[in-house]
Amino acid sequence: MTIKNSDTIAAIATPRGNAGVGVIRVSGSGTSNIMRRLSSARLEPRTATLTGIIDHQQHLIDQVLLIFFPAPHSFTGEDVLEIQGHGGTVVLDMLLEHVLSLGCRQARAGEFSERAFLNGKIDLAQAEAIADVIESQTRSAVRGAMRSLQGDFSKAIHQLVDNLIHLRMLAEAHMDFPDEEIDEIPSMEFEQKLIALQRELNKLHEIANQGNLLRDGFHLVLAGRPNAGKSSLLNVLTKNDTAIVSDQAGTTRDIIRDRLDLDGIVIDVTDTAGLRKTTDVIESEGVRRARKELAKADRVLLLIDEAEYDRDVRDELLEYIADETPVTILRNKIDLVEKKSKVISEGDQCEIMLSVKTGTGLDLMFQHLREVTSAESLPEGVFTARRRHIEALQKAKNALSNAAQNLSPVVQLELLAEDCRQAQNSLNEITGEFSSEDLLGRIFSSFCIGK
Ligand SMILES: Nc1nc2c(ncn2[C@@H]2O[C@H](COP(=O)(O)OP(=O)(O)OP(=O)(O)O)[C@@H](O)[C@H]2O)c(=O)[nH]1
Ligand SMILES: [Mg+2]
Known part of the structure; x- marks a missing residue:
């Protein structure tokens, strides 16, 4: 999934209000064109350049720092320009209006992260972790979200998926040789591999549950x-x-x-x-x-x-x-x-x-x-997880339980392979490798503009 020749988007990436600095982000194939029209300064990649921004009536809007991140080495994987201006609501609105008039459109909520995902810079769990870092209410939640963002959660998922593929291949290889005697199917091997997989999956499910607590908090009611x-x-x-x-x-x-x-x-x-x-x-x-x-x-x-x-x-x-x-x-x-x-x-x-x-x-x-609340026993490596992730892990667990039932009295290869496939799809939903457009739309639209 790559977006080629995408249109160019811009948005204010910092919160509204008065602050020392405010940032506008621009991303897409028209970025360098906008850059040239914005300022005559020659921009070195990833180097801050101080310049004035002049509007169409030749008024100075603001004195800003421009930083250009050429594709693919940018957050979205596209050409990205960051404009660091003064952090006032009106001056940033004026700057954004000017940038939009040079040939781009206002970004939708979460569109920068969505592009980073579509261009393979981050997976879905990592994109969600960005939102989680920003919304974290405690220090532990920040650390947990940073672990997800660094890919700890995704790595654990990939490892499980690799093992599932291995088991599926084993089942499918036996299916391809139907003439072989049924008792030649190494049911012990299937069973051992399946048990090891279930153990890993249970462990991940437990960590994700704790990670969800870190993110969503614990609801205590006094009555x-x-x-x-x-x-x-x-x-x-x-x-x-x-x-x-x-x-x-x-x-x-x-x-x-x-x-x-x-x-x-x-x-x-x-x-x-x-x-x-x-x-x-x-x-x-x-x-x-x-x-x-x-x-x-x-x-x-x-x-x-x-x-x-x-x-x-x-x-x-x-x-x-x-x-x-x-x-x-x-x-x-x-x-x-x-x-x-x-x-x-x-x-x-x-x-x-x-x-x-x-x-x-x-x-x-x-x-x-x-x-x-398990606040006391929160293990070191917990990463934040969302309800959606927990549900996907639960679905994968159910599929593996079904698979275990298809091992005896005789190994039912087709059913076993199908259960593994379903478990794999559920896990891939977490990282976004198997997700509907609808789900992606829902996730990214819950982000804020400029993210
Ligand atoms: N002696 C004593 N009084 C208490 C204790 N806890 C609460 N109170 C008193 O009990 C009264 C009721 O306390 P609240 O906290 O308003 O009780 P509540 O359950 O919120 O009551 P409602 O809102 O009316 O349902 C107050 O006068 C409190 O000071 C306690 O441990 N010892
Ligand atoms: Mg009361």
Whole structure:
């Protein structure tokens, strides 16, 4: 996939607002022509040249630095010109208008990255990593996205694809010799190779899951009866005075969101209206919204006033939460009943006795959060991954599970080869070697202009 004789595009690559420097990018086959009309200065490749830019009425628009990157050694793989002007909104608009009048058009969102992809400078996972570096909310997320951009994720995918091709070739070679006895098919060899592939794929899937957490963050929802201390906890978690705290039951009605950085993992915390049966129209709407948030949670922190706590109260509140959603029960306000903080674990169930107000037991809660968000155990080489990548890896895993079923009692070569082919296609979707135009369009249009 190469784009030859593409039209020429231009866009402001820096954010709007006032800054010392603002950058306009130009890319495409007409770039050198535009360059000549823009300035009489002779440009050496990849060397900054200071020059004035004069408009059609002979007014000086701005004093700029021009840098020319001849194809193919540029970000897009085409001729690229970077214009570094002063970073004011109006002056950059004037500069861009002038550049556009010299024979190019405004770039669409993500079009520079799309060209870099189409010209083979980067693959799809790397193009997405550029957007992820820019949008990263924590230092770990930046490091993870940079690893993807450097190609760590893509390399792991390619390695898997190579092994899959090898297995397919083995199956297809046997298919080409149908006269051979069936028991001559080395089923052991197939099985060993398949198991090794599944192991690698599982490992990558696990890393990608952690990488997705790095990118998208972890959704924590605070829930409980009115007055349980949810808003107090939100304020403590985020070290902000975001939510109103009062001893009136039913203070919070709207959804309140804030975020915190827990050892490199972004945690989106949502405070909700107290859960109770009510005839108040506004409060019922609050409870309806709370339920909606509960349905999206990665984990719920369910606060219960220790003075009210018993199994019935707990089970009644758990009714609001789907069975598959992980829940931690926080038995709050132990200061009022003079109990000690502690963690009570029973299988998957975890209850923590604490006081949000006095701070007793908060350390136990933070430690627990580190464990459940895997912030603590984030391994070194994690690269950011998107939901789309995880889904593709899951599809590849399913295809290999099917393949494993086609090994016994006899090896079914056609089916095995077909499953491998499907796994290969799913993996290639990640790097963009097997992707529909529609998917590419959706990915790149979510980028911003100038990227
Ligand atoms: N003694 C004590 N009081 C607490 C504790 N945590 C919260 N409170 C108090 O309990 C009251 C209710 O706290 P909020 O944080 O507003 O409770 P909420 O769950 O958000 O309540 P709603 O928004 O009404 O659903 C406030 O007066 C808090 O100061 C605690 O650990 N100990
Ligand atoms: Mg509240």
